[in-house]
Amino acid sequence: MFTLSGIGKQFGNGTKALEGINAEIAPGSFVALLGPSGCGKSTLLRLLAGLDTPSRGEISWGHAGRPAAGEIGYVFQDPTLLPWADAAENVYLPLRLRGVSRAEGMPRVMAALAQVGLDGFEHAKPKALSGGMRMRVSIARALVSEPALLLMDEPFGALDEFTRHKLQDDLLGLWRRTGKTVVFVTHSIYEAAYLANRIMIMTPRPGRIATILTPELPEGAGRRNSAAYHRLVAEITGDFQRIMPA
Amino acid sequence: MSRNVERVAPFAFGLIALVLWQGAVWVTHTPSYVVPGPVDIARAFWEAQGALGAGLLSTLAVTGAALLSSTVLGVFLAVAMAASPLFRSAVQPWAVVVQVTPVVAIAPLIIIWVGQPFLALVVCAVVVSFFAILSNTAAGLAATPPELMDLFRLNGATRWQVLFQLSLPYALPYFLTGLRLAGTLALVGAVVAEFVAGSGGFASGLAWEIIEASYRLQIPRMFAALLLLGAAGVGIYALLGTLERVVLAWRNGA
Ligand SMILES: Nc1ncnc2c1ncn2[C@@H]1O[C@H](COP(=O)(O)OP(=O)(O)OP(=O)(O)O)[C@@H](O)[C@H]1O
Ligand SMILES: [Mg+2]
Numbered sequence: 001m002f003t004l005s006g007i008g009k010q011f012g013n014g015t016k017a018l019e020g021i022n023a024e025i026a027p028g029s030f031v032a033l034l035g036p037s038g039c040g041k042s043t044l045l046r047l048l049a050g051l052d053t054p055s056r057g058e059i060s061w062g063h064a065g066r067p068a069a070g071e072i073g074y075v076f077q078d079p080t081l082l083p084w085a086d087a088a089e090n091v092y093l094p095l096r097l098r099g100v101s102r103a104e105g106m107p108r109v110m111a112a113l114a115q116v117g118l119d120g121f122e123h124a125k126p127k128a129l130s131g132g133m134r135m136r137v138s139i140a141r142a143l144v145s146e147p148a149l150l151l152m153d154e155p156f157g158a159l160d161e162f163t164r165h166k167l168q169d170d171l172l173g174l175w176r177r178t179g180k181t182v183v184f185v186t187h188s189i190y191e192a193a194y195l196a197n198r199i200m201i202m203t204p205r206p207g208r209i210a211t212i213l214t215p216e217l218p219e220g221a222g223r224r225n226s227a228a229y230h231r232l233v234a235e236i237t238g239d240f241q242r243i244m245p246a
Numbered sequence: 247m248s249r250n251v252e253r254v255a256p257f258a259f260g261l262i263a264l265v266l267w268q269g270a271v272w273v274t275h276t277p278s279y280v281v282p283g284p285v286d287i288a289r290a291f292w293e294a295q296g297a298l299g300a301g302l303l304s305t306l307a308v309t310g311a312a313l314l315s316s317t318v319l320g321v322f323l324a325v326a327m328a329a330s331p332l333f334r335s336a337v338q339p340w341a342v343v344v345q346v347t348p349v350v351a352i353a354p355l356i357i358i359w360v361g362q363p364f365l366a367l368v369v370c371a372v373v374v375s376f377f378a379i380l381s382n383t384a385a386g387l388a389a390t391p392p393e394l395m396d397l398f399r400l401n402g403a404t405r406w407q408v409l410f411q412l413s414l415p416y417a418l419p420y421f422l423t424g425l426r427l428a429g430t431l432a433l434v435g436a437v438v439a440e441f442v443a444g445s446g447g448f449a450s451g452l453a454w455e456i457i458e459a460s461y462r463l464q465i466p467r468m469f470a471a472l473l474l475l476g477a478a479g480v481g482i483y484a485l486l487g488t489l490e491r492v493v494l495a496w497r498n499g500a
Contacts, residue, residue, distance in 0.1 A: 069402025
């Protein structure tokens with residue numbers, strides 16, 4: 001799907017966030033960007049989205065070219081919904097901004113809400129939804145334009161364990177059904193191990209890619225308790241013990 | 247029960263105070279040209295209701311026109327400042343200068359320059375009140391979550407879409423707070439300007455009623471005009487407060 005070559009990012013104030021990032025991301029993969037706080041994960045994600053430009057290196061997008069407006073779904077750490085708009089209106093937003101009519105857009109909005117298990121909550125305003133439900137609305141908003149590339153920045157970081165597990169399973173199901181490319185930022189070893197089929201482990205600032213793992217875990221209900229999952233968690237933990245300064 | 251008591255409390259307190267006041271005036275035989283009792287004031291109010299009512303209307307007209315102009319001017323400046331840092335750095339210091347200059351000091355100039363009396367009063371009231379709207383709206387525009395800005399950009403939103411569908415709606419609660427403050431400020435500005443204009447011979451509004459009553463030593467009538475002014479201030483504040491609550495409840499309602 002795209003290739004990162006020699007990506008570096010230095011901010012105006014001199015902070016070096018990223019250095020020498022090389023990676024290739026194949027279409028349909030589920031990539032986890034895993035690293036300690038402040039290592040530049042969000043920065044890298046913003047570069048991929050085109051919200052910021054690298055100060056060194058380049059991102060090449062293969063023959064499909066750079067995604068146009070609306071072809072990237074972006075999920076932020078907080079749900080960031082419009083507080084005055086109900087769930088359906090919030091999910092409709094990306095379509096509305098690109099001039100998709102209500103008549104054409106609303107069926108897609110309903111489908112996106114159903115995909116995240118929120119049918120029946122179209123008319124609830126954010127205030128009337130729980131934290132997990134708000135995050136689902138935010139995910140539905142990213143899915144509604146059916147983007148080939150889904151960028152997620154610690155989307156489940158603020159949720160309780162039960163809700164997080166549920167949403168992780170939902171996301172895995174969605175990824176398998178749709179074959180989207182997902183880049184998922186997290187600082188949880190468990191989350192990266194559970195979700196991704198390609199884990200990029202980043203060093204503390206300035207962020208570089210220390211290791212790339214390509215695990216294969218069993219699908220289905222046994223995944224979270226499989227021996228392979230626990231071995232993977234142990235392996236990543238070991239990697240970090242080597243990377244992190246004592 | 248306790249809510250009702252709380253609601254009645256200010257009126258009961260006011261009533262008791264009135265009774266004590268009247269009693270004190272009677273007992274001490276204070277003449278009404280020094281301190282009039284509530285009964286004298288009520289009589290003065292009744293006798294001069296035509297003039298006082300006209301004065302009130304004229305002051306409210308100035309206040310209303312000023313509030314509208316302040317809204318347009320304040321919101322426009324806030325939006326322009328948010329859109330252009332250059333415009334902000336050029337204009338912000340001058341807005342502060344206008345804000346900190348006492349309106350009494352510049353009212354004579356404004357009245358001479360503007361010429362048309364009603365317009366001059368409105369300009370004075372705008373000078374006093376627009377900054378509250380400007381600064382609150384600007385704070386609201388700046389409080390728009392950057393993530394939502396990014397989301398709009400990712401979907402190819404134009405500047406106008408960002409302004410009308412994101413920034414302005416986000417600034418709405420801040421704007422309404424500013425409007426509520428500006429309401430009472432505009433009234434103060436209008437009355438101050440009327441005083442200045444009145445001393446220059448232009449008779450208008452409640453301020454003129456107060457000036458004239460004081461010339462003629464009609465102290466009860468002066469009190470009546472003062473009370474009317476206070477009531478107008480409370481009324482404006484309550485009205486804009488209700489507007490704020492209703493609009494926000496309608497906007498955020500579950
Ligand atoms: N706009 C900016 N200007 C200056 N420095 C920045 C900016 N954005 C991020 N940084 C710095 O770049 C570094 C990486 O930030 P980034 O937000 O990418 O980290 P992160 O890996 O996402 O951390 P976390 O897990 O806490 O979200 C940090 O040191 C941060 O202070
Ligand atoms: Mg981050």
